[in-house]
Amino acid sequence: MPELPDVEINRQYASKYALNKKITNIEYLDDQVLESSKQIISKHLPGQQFTETRRKGKYLVLKTSEHFLVLHFGMTGNLKYFKENGTLPEYASIAIHFENEHALAYIAPRKLGKILVTDDVDAFFEEHEIGEDALKMDGSKFMELLSEKRGGVKSALMDQSLISGIGNVYADEILFQEKLHPKQDVGTLTDSQLSSLYNTIRRVLKTAIRHQANPKDLPKNYLLPHREEGADCPQCSGKIEKITVNSRSSYICPDCQKIK
DNA sequence: TCATTTGTTTCATG
DNA sequence: ACATGAAACAAATG
Numbered sequence: 001m002p003e004l005p006d007v008e009i010n011r012q013y014a015s016k017y018a019l020n021k022k023i024t025n026i027e028y029l030d031d032q033v034l035e036s037s038k039q040i041i042s043k044h045l046p047g048q049q050f051t052e053t054r055r056k057g058k059y060l061v062l063k064t065s066e067h068f069l070v071l072h073f074g075m076t077g078n079l080k081y082f083k084e085n086g087t088l089p090e091y092a093s094i095a096i097h098f099e100n101e102h103a104l105a106y107i108a109p110r111k112l113g114k115i116l117v118t119d120d121v122d123a124f125f126e127e128h129e130i131g132e133d134a135l136k137m138d139g140s141k142f143m144e145l146l147s148e149k150r151g152g153v154k155s156a157l158m159d160q161s162l163i164s165g166i167g168n169v170y171a172d173e174i175l176f177q178e179k180l181h182p183k184q185d186v187g188t189l190t191d192s193q194l195s196s197l198y199n200t201i202r203r204v205l206k207t208a209i210r211h212q213a214n215p216k217d218l219p220k221n222y223l224l225p226h227r228e229e230g231a232d233c234p235q236c237s238g239k240i241e242k243i244t245v246n247s248r249s250s251y252i253c254p255d256c257q258k259i260k
Numbered sequence: 261t262c263a264t265t266t267g268t269t270t271c272a273t274g
Numbered sequence: 275a276c277a278t279g280a281a282a283c284a285a286a287t288g
Contacts, residue, residue: 001266032285058267074284075266091286110285112267128268151278160267168266247280248266 002073003058004134004165005208010079011055014062014104017081021098022049023064030093033074033108035116044117045069045096054121056133057164061121068121074112080105134165134201142198146186153189154182155246157201166201169215169224172251174204176223181259182245182252188260227251 002010023045028038048064055061062069071079080089084101092105094115106115118124132141145163149156156162157171166174175182177200180193189197204222211217215224221234228251231240238255 072267074268076286108285109287110265112284149277155278158267246278249264 001075001167001169002077003167003170004055004205005170005213006078007055007058007060007073007165008209009213010073011053011060013079013081014050014060015053017102018062018079018096018098018104019050019053021100021102023047024097024099027095027097027103028093029088029095030108030111032111033093033106033113033115035114036118041069041094041115041117056125057130057160058167059125059130059164063121067117067119068124070114070116070118070121070124071106072114074108074110074114076110077106077108077113080107129161130164131160131162132164134163135205137163139195139198142201143191143194146189146194146197149186151186152183152245153180153186153197154250156186158246163201165205168248168250169227170204170208172227173208173218173223174201175257176251176253177204179256181257182243182250184259223251223253 025046026042044067045064050062050064052063053061054063058072060071081102081104082089084097084103088095089105089107091107091109093108093111095103095105097103142163146156149162154171154175157166157174158168178197207218218224223234226232226234226240229240229242233240233253233256236253236255238253240251241254243250243252
């Protein structure tokens with residue numbers, strides 16, 4: 001579930017609480033999500049402080065003077081800043097302790113995330129084929145990439161090597177707003193449709209960020225608050241349907257979103 | 261008990 | 275050879 005907007009909220013959270021505080025030690029509660037060894041992580045972080053946060057697609061990056069802590073939340077997860085003498089958050093994988101007796105926990109209830117340290121974050125993104133961030137990509141690049149792509153429009157939006165940050169949930173919202181069927185072949189889209197799609201991607205993601213990535217707070221004409229089978233379409237009298245696209249659940253309004 | 265959840269990886273297909 | 279889609283995988287919940 002943590003897609004671009006959710007990760008961005010966590011980035012803002014980390015910026016607010018975790019910057020410019022000396023790291024004292026790292027507490028390991030679950031090894032499952034560690035891509036770097038404990039030894040490596042504990043070698044590079046304690047004694048340092050985070051000076052900058054970054055986000056690319058669904059990845060969150062905390063920078064120290066010479067290294068980068070790279071976090072990915074998989075399908076569940078978030079950060080939690082807490083007092084050391086308080087309760088350790090449930091499902092915390094690691095806790096980064098600071099000199100001020102507070103700590104930042106990486107929480108992953110389903111343990112499908114990633115935690116690693118690297119000294120070259122650009123190389124990391126290149127190795128993992130993470131394309132330009134959905135909010136940083138410019139319009140002409142988007143048009144170029146999508147006009148070369150084949151297959152369904154939804155799989156194109158979710159292709160992290162093409163454009164990063166859009167997952168299953170926000171792809172549904174973007175397509176609903178555009179009145180496009182997820183299985184419509186991307187090659188059939190006109191330049192004007194692609195251009196409109198680009199603008200909608202930005203609008204939806206930015207709107208979600210503005211609402212703290214909380215689907216319930218999104219505008220009334222958005223799909224997300226009604227993303228369940230049989231719900232009323234927020235834009236017509238139709239009922240929301242659940243269909244399978246790319247072996248994933250897609251929620252669409254069959255009246256608004258027809259293949260052309 | 262098992263279907264369901266999702267990003268990523270892997271395998272099969274065209 | 276390459277791109278695309280389908281399926282497997284991880285873990286935990288209800």
